[in-house]
Every structure is written in C-alpha cells, then in structure tokens.
Amino acid sequence: MHDLYQFVSGPLAWVAFILFVGGSLYRMIAMLVEVKKKEPFIFTYMSLKYSLRSIVHWMTPFATYNWRRKPVLTVVTFAFHICLFVSPIFLLAHVTLWDESWDISWWTLPDGVADVMTLIVIAGCVFFLLRRLTQPEVQFVTFPSDYFILAIVAAPFVTGFLAYHQWFGYPMVMVLHVLAGEVMLVAIPFTRLSHMIYSPFTRAYMGSEFGVIRKSKDF
Amino acid sequence: MAEPAVTQDEKKEEEEQKVVDEGIEVGISRLTEARIEQVINQVLNTETGARLKTYVNTCIHCGLCSEACHYYMSHDKDPKWSPVGKVKQTLWEMIRKKGRVSPDFMRRAVEIAQTECNLCRRCLQFCPFGIDIAYLISMVRRICHKLGITPLYIQDTAHSHSVTMNQMWVKGDEWPDTLQWQEEEARGEFPTLRIPLEKEGADIMYSVIAPEPKFQAQLIYQAAAIMEVAGVDWTMPADMGWDNSDMAMFTGDNEIMGRVKRTHFELAARLRVKRIVMGECGHAFRSVYDTGNRWLGWSHPPIPIVHAIDFYWELLKDNRIPIKEKYPEPVTLHDPCNVIRGGGLMEKARYVAHALCETVVEMHPNREYNYCCCAGGGVINCGPPYKLKRVKSNRVKAEQLMDAKARGAKVIISPCHNCHSGLKDIKNYYDLHMDIKFFGDIIYQIMEKPE
Ligand code: HEM
Ligand code: HEM
Ligand code: SF4
Ligand code: SF4
Numbered sequence: 001m002h003d004l005y006q007f008v009s010g011p012l013a014w015v016a017f018i019l020f021v022g023g024s025l026y027r028m029i030a031m032l033v034e035v036k037k038k039e040p041f042i043f044t045y046m047s048l049k050y051s052l053r054s055i056v057h058w059m060t061p062f063a064t065y066n067w068r069r070k071p072v073l074t075v076v077t078f079a080f081h082i083c084l085f086v087s088p089i090f091l092l093a094h095v096t097l098w099d100e101s102w103d104i105s106w107w108t109l110p111d112g113v114a115d116v117m118t119l120i121v122i123a124g125c126v127f128f129l130l131r132r133l134t135q136p137e138v139q140f141v142t143f144p145s146d147y148f149i150l151a152i153v154a155a156p157f158v159t160g161f162l163a164y165h166q167w168f169g170y171p172m173v174m175v176l177h178v179l180a181g182e183v184m185l186v187a188i189p190f191t192r193l194s195h196m197i198y199s200p201f202t203r204a205y206m207g208s209e210f211g212v213i214r215k216s217k218d219f
Numbered sequence: 220m221a222e223p224a225v226t227q228d229e230k231k232e233e234e235e236q237k238v239v240d241e242g243i244e245v246g247i248s249r250l251t252e253a254r255i256e257q258v259i260n261q262v263l264n265t266e267t268g269a270r271l272k273t274y275v276n277t278c279i280h281c282g283l284c285s286e287a288c289h290y291y292m293s294h295d296k297d298p299k300w301s302p303v304g305k306v307k308q309t310l311w312e313m314i315r316k317k318g319r320v321s322p323d324f325m326r327r328a329v330e331i332a333q334t335e336c337n338l339c340r341r342c343l344q345f346c347p348f349g350i351d352i353a354y355l356i357s358m359v360r361r362i363c364h365k366l367g368i369t370p371l372y373i374q375d376t377a378h379s380h381s382v383t384m385n386q387m388w389v390k391g392d393e394w395p396d397t398l399q400w401q402e403e404e405a406r407g408e409f410p411t412l413r414i415p416l417e418k419e420g421a422d423i424m425y426s427v428i429a430p431e432p433k434f435q436a437q438l439i440y441q442a443a444a445i446m447e448v449a450g451v452d453w454t455m456p457a458d459m460g461w462d463n464s465d466m467a468m469f470t471g472d473n474e475i476m477g478r479v480k481r482t483h484f485e486l487a488a489r490l491r492v493k494r495i496v497m498g499e500c501g502h503a504f505r506s507v508y509d510t511g512n513r514w515l516g517w518s519h520p521p522i523p524i525v526h527a528i529d530f531y532w533e534l535l536k537d538n539r540i541p542i543k544e545k546y547p548e549p550v551t552l553h554d555p556c557n558v559i560r561g562g563g564l565m566e567k568a569r570y571v572a573h574a575l576c577e578t579v580v581e582m583h584p585n586r587e588y589n590y591c592c593c594a595g596g597g598v599i600n601c602g603p604p605y606k607l608k609r610v611k612s613n614r615v616k617a618e619q620l621m622d623a624k625a626r627g628a629k630v631i632i633s634p635c636h637n638c639h640s641g642l643k644d645i646k647n648y649y650d651l652h653m654d655i656k657f658f659g660d661i662i663y664q665i666m667e668k669p670e
Contacts (some may be wrong), residue, residue: 038268141280192278218344
C-alpha cells in the first residue's frame with residue numbers, strides 16, 4: 001500500500017499535473033489558432049471594456065437578470081464553485097505536501113473551515129444531480145456523460161473528506177483520493193469541465209458583440 | 220384566456236398543426252443519406268470553426284437558457300421547445316453521428332430550425348457562458364438550405380431576392396410607378412410634396428422592405444409626408460437594391476444575402492448619400508447592420524444605417540415635426556428584438572413614444588429583455604401552414620399584452636414589420652382587441668399638416 005501511495009502521489013501526480021496544465025494550454029491555444037485561421041474577424045470585434053463588463057457581471061452573484069431569476073441555483077453554484085477552488089488550494093494537508101516536495105507554502109484554511117467547504121462542494125454536486133433528475137428541461141439535455149462528470153468532480157471531495165476523518169481504511173482511501181483528484185484534474189481540459197478554460201472566451205466574445213454592435217446588455 | 224385549458228378543440232388543432240410543406244417534402248424525397256452526410260460535414264468542417272466547436276463543448280447542459288424562450292414558456296415548459304433542447308434535437312445529433320442522420324431526421328431538423336426558433340437571441344442573455352444558440356440554429360438552417368429542404372414560402376422569397384433583388388417579386392417598373400402613385404396621392408394633402416427619385420448627393424436614402432410597395436403603400440405615403448413636414452433632404456432609388464429586406468439571411472442562403480446587401484450599399488454609394496434611413500423594420504436592420512454587412516467583410520455598415528426609430532428620435536428631439544396634439548389613447552411599446560437587443564434603440568424608442576403619446580404603459584419584461592413576437596427570424600415568412608403553431612407558441616406575448624391592456628393600454632406600437640404582423644395574429648387568436656400601429660402611423664396622424 002505504501003508503494004502504491006508513493007506511486008500515485010509521485011510519478012502519477014506529475015503526469016496528472018502535466019496533462020492538466022498542458023492540456024488546458026493546448027485547448028486554449030488550439031482554439032485561438034483555429035479562430036485566427038478560419039474566423040479571424042472575431043478578433044476585430046473584441047473589446048476589453050465590454051469583455052470585462054460581461055465577465056464581471058456573470059462572476060457576481062445576482063448581477064445578471066438570470067442570476068436574479070434563479071436565486072437558489074445562484075447561491076448554490078457560487079458556493080459550489082468558490083469552495084471547489086478555494087478548499088483544495090488552501091488546504092493545510094495539500095500545502096504541506098507542496099512544502100515537503102517543493103519547499104513552497106502559503107496561507108492555509110483552518111481544518112474545520114476546509115471541512116465545511118468540502119461538504120458544500122459535495123452538497124453542490126448532490127444539488128446538480130437532483131436538478132438533473134427532476135427538472136424536465138435539464139433531464140431532456142442530459143447524457144450519461146453529465147452524470148459521469150458530476151461523479152468525477154464529487155470523487156476527490158468525498159474521498160478527501162473520508163481521508164481527513166479517517167473513518168475507514170485510511171491508506172486505501174488516501175490512494176483513492178489522490179487518484180480521484182488526479183482524474184479530475186485531467187478531466188478538466190478533456191471533458192465539458194473545460195468550461196473553466198473556455199468560459200472567459202465565450203463570455204468575452206458575447207460581451208463584445210453585445211457592447212460594440214448591439215449596444216445592449218448580455219447579462 | 221390567458222391560460223386556455225386543453226380542450227377537445229385544442230387537441231384537434233394539434234392534429235391540424237401537422238403540416239405538410241411541399242418545399243420540405245420534395246426536398247426530402249430527393250435526399251440520400253450519403254448526400255446528407257456530405258453536406259453536414261462540409262458545413263461543419265469547412266464553413267464553421269472554433270466558434271461552433273467551443274459553443275458545443277462548453278455547454279454544460281444546465282438548461283438555464285430555457286426560460287428565455289417564448290416557445291418553451293408558451294408550451295408549458297415542454298423541454299423540446301427550449302433553446303438547448305432544440306440544439307440537442309438538431310446540431311448535437313448531427314455532430315454525434317458525424318452527419319450520418321436520416322432524411323426523417325432532417326425533416327424534423329428543418330422544422331425546428333426554420334419554424335421553432337426566431338433567432339431572437341433572448342437565450343443568449345440567459346446562458347451563463349453566452350453560448351450563441353441563434354448562431355447554432357442558423358447553421359442548421361444553412362445545412363438545410365444546402366440540402367434543398369427549406370420551407371416553400373420562405374424559399375420563394377429567397378428566390379425573389381435572387382431574381383429581382385427584392386423579396387416580393389416587385390417588377391422593375393412597378394416600383395417607380397408605386398412611388399409616383401403615392402406622390403400624386405400625397406400632393407392632394409401636401410401640395411409641394413415630392414418623392415425625389417435618384418437624387419444624387421441627398422442627405423438620406425430612404426429604403427423600405429418590399430411588402431411596403433406591394434401591400435402597404437400608405438406607409439410610403441406617410442414617410443413622404445413626414446419627410447416633407449420635417450424638411451428632409453432625401454431620395455429614394457429607382458433601381459434594384461431599394462429593398463432592404465433579406466429572407467436569404469434567414470434561410471441560410473448567405474450567398475444571396477451577400478448579393479442583396481451589396482446591391483443595397485452600392486446603390487447608396489452611387490447616389491452619394493450620407494446615410495441610409497430605413498423604415499420600421501427589424502430584420503432588415505439586422506441584415507444591413509449586423510449580419511449581411513459582415514458577411515461581405517464590412518465590420519460596420521459602409522454607409523451609416525439609421526433605423527426609423529433613431530431617425531424619428533432625431534427629428535423629434537430637434538423639434539422638426541410640429542405636433543398638433545399628443546396621441547390621446549394609452550399605448551404600450553413592443554421592443555423588437557433586432558433593433559433593441561440587436562441595436563440598442565430601447566431608450567430612443569421610449570423617447571419617441573413619450574414625445575408622441577399621452578400615456579405609455581410598459582410591458583413586462585421590456586427593453587432588451589422583451590419577449591420576441593414569434594414572427595421574426597423568418598418564421599412568419601414560412602407562411603400560412605405554420606401560422607397556428609406560431610400564434611400558439613407565443614402565449615406569453617399574449618399574456619404580456621393582456622397585462623398591459625389591463626393597465627390601460629389600448630394600442631400596441633410595434634416599430635417592426637415582422638412584429639407588427641406577428642402581433643396582429645396573436646391579438647386576433649387571443650381576442651385581445653387592441654390596435655397595432657407603427658410610429659409612422661402615429662406621427663402622421665398627430666403632426667400638423669397644411670390646411
Ligand atoms: C495529487 C493529488 C492530491 C494529493 C496528493 C492529495 C492529498 C491529500 C491529503 C494528504 C489530504 C489530507 C487527508 C488527511 O488529512 O488525512 C487531502 C485532503 C483533501 N483533498 Fe486532496 N490531494 C490531491 C488532490 C486533490 C484534488 C484535485 C482535490 C479537489 C479538487 C482535493 C481535495 C481534497 C479535499 C477537499 C480534502 C480535505 C477534505 C476535508 O478536510 O474534509 N485533493 N488531500
Ligand atoms: C472559471 C471557472 C469556472 C466557471 C466560470 C464556471 C461556470 C459554471 C457555470 C456558469 C455553470 C452552470 C451553472 C450551474 O449549473 O450552476 C457551471 C456548472 C458546473 N461546473 Fe463550473 N465553472 C468553472 C470551473 C469549474 C471547474 C474547475 C469545475 C470542476 C472541476 C466545474 C464544475 C462544474 C459542475 C460539476 C457544474 C454543474 C454541471 C451540472 O449542472 O451538472 N466548474 N460552471
Ligand atoms: S426563439 Fe429566441 S429564445 Fe428561443 S431558441 Fe430561438 S433565439 Fe433562443
Ligand atoms: S444555458 Fe448555456 S450552458 Fe446551459 S444549457 Fe443553455 S446553452 Fe448550454
């Protein structure tokens with residue numbers, strides 16, 4: 001078990017991070033190159049001011065018409081996404097690992113807070129799952145891959161939580177956690193989780209179109 | 220009336236709604252699977268690029284765009300009418316199967332793309348990623364166009380554009396004859412009025428859509444009267460290109476769209492006018508201001524385009540139209556997608572409405588969030604076979620109007636031809652008993668005229 005842990009948290013972690021960073025850069029650059037090649041006019045419409053206007057509005061809870069119309073979902077999705085980013089990055093256990101391997105460290109969350117944030121992410125996944133199962137308009141456009149994506153996101157948080165509380169089979173859970181975390185990282189550039197990479201661009205383009213040409217709001 | 224219960228009659232109507240469109244059927248009968256596959260892949264691989272791919276890959280299937288769509292809202296939130304639902308039933312499937320879809324699939328695809336989406340772009344404002352559903356649906360239309368399965372009525376208008384450069388088969392001499400006829404009529408009321416034809420170097424070229432000379436010549440009369448009273452230096456062209464409308468844009472026939480728009484702009488350039496002012500039409504504005512010009516490679520119109528709302532705003536702001544008395548009846552203002560969400564004229568439209576009318580009752584939601592009329596995007600141009608579906612698919616608009624009516628509005632102002640016709644059908648179907656007017660109708664009615 002120890003060897004296995006060494007393997008998943010050593011070489012495999014390298015692979016995962018390289019695929020995550022490299023894959024994300026690749027997806028982004030491939031997209032921009034294709035725009036340049038086939039639809040270069042898109043660049044001529046881009047406006048920094050209206051791109052930011054659009055991105056800032058959509059990144060602010062209740063700042064858009066649709067966020068205001070859907071208050072519950074808005075609270076959930078913002079809580080979910082914020083905790084999703086903040087908890088693993090500022091987790092003491094994670095920062096300790098960075099410190100041990102790279103001698104770098106940064107501010108960390110109190111464990112109790114990280115624990116709650118983890119639960120928020122898990123609850124968010126459950127919320128999205130229930131939405132998918134019960135709301136006809138979501139159900140209609142749901143594919144098996146949508147459940148799969150949700151599972152990929154939930155897994156590192158569930159296993160991380162179990163590992164932290166050491167409720168059962170700690171070494172095994174720890175291996176599973178590291179694996180799950182790596183799967184999620186790799187999935188970001190290669191599944192619909194790539195919305196993290198693309199969303200700033202799609203927003204910026206729509207914001208620019210609405211600001212420069214249509215002179216109205218896209219939010 | 221707002222929420223009609225499903226009755227036996229309605230069931231019957233649903234049956235009647237199953238239309239047979241000759242344009243689609245004949246086209247489908249000629250299709251082979253190989254041809255479908257080839258065309259889909261040609262459009263998806265060579266005519267589209269990162270934009271389409273990114274939209275498809277980024278969509279998280281969250282359904283948050285659904286409630287933007289009047290089709291979805293009017294059909295009791297049946298997901299097959301939601302924006303993303305319509306993309307799922309068309310484009311996603313084509314991509315997933317790499318173009319290997321059946322003729323029956325294409326029959327349904329063209330029905331969705333041409334008659335179940337107005338390209339109104341309201342859903343663009345609802346999607347957290349700004350995914351351009353209207354663009355995706357217009358790519359489906361493009362595929363259908365290339366497969367020759369566009370609905371009959373709208374295809375006929377595209378043919379007309381191609382042959383005559385206008386939408387309504389108006390023949391070469393009918394056009395100047397109509398203008399002359401309206402000039403003569405108007406001189407009874409305004410003795411010095413002219414409709415100056417082909418006046419080079421005029422400030423303004425006034426352009427209209429072909430249905431005006433064909434069916435609504437009085438609108439040209441009214442426009443001429445307003446120009447006369449306001450003392451505008453204007454002209455109308457005698458040659459092809461006078462029609463600013465564009466149904467080819469809505470069938471995915473980009474080549475004809477380009478020809479039609481080029482002719483229009485070249486005509487204005489030949490007349491050396493400073494600006495093109497267009498009548499109260501929304502889709503034509505989209506074509507000259509947003510879509511057609513860009514297809515030709517002009518990021519902005521090569522000659523400034525001024526929509527009638529904008530033009531009336533200018534005239535009223537400068538007190539160039541003397542008004543006898545404000546229009547007394549309470550009005551409500553419909554915000555046409557293509558000039559409001561597509562052109563930002565919401566505040567100017569309100570300025571004009573308030574300058575002309577005693578009481579303006581707002582519809583809700585309004586401005587860029589307004590619901591579409593369900594006629595635009597070429598849907599009404601698919602003709603009578605789809606009329607029932609069209610009015611039933613906009614119950615939410617009827618509810619909006621009913622609410623405005625309950626708060627006193629008697630007249631609907633609709634500064635767009637498509638909306639005008641669409642709202643007329645809606646008010647008749649839902650027994651709304653409201654009048655519908657253009658701004659031009661009201662200005663003409665209340666301005667000071669020579670004794
Ligand atoms: C190379 C990959 C990773 C390694 C080596 C790793 C390692 C660890 C370790 C050692 C812990 C502490 C367990 C304990 O206290 O006993 C932990 C907890 C946690 N990990 Fe990871 N992790 C990795 C990736 C991830 C990823 C990608 C995520 C999420 C995106 C994540 C989310 C969490 C969470 C939420 C907790 C704590 C849960 C809680 O406090 O309730 N981890 N991880
Ligand atoms: C800048 C980064 C990101 C932005 C702007 C963003 C934005 C969004 C938006 C707008 C939605 C749809 C609204 C909703 O259903 O709540 C969404 C859903 C979601 N996002 Fe993100 N996201 C980002 C990063 C991520 C990352 C890194 C992950 C996971 C690795 C992720 C996982 C999810 C999941 C699981 C959903 C729910 C999908 C469902 O309904 O099943 N997001 N995101
Ligand atoms: S009709 Fe309008 S809101 Fe509905 S899908 Fe089409 S563009 Fe979107
Ligand atoms: S709101 Fe946007 S991301 Fe969500 S289903 Fe609609 S198009 Fe897709």
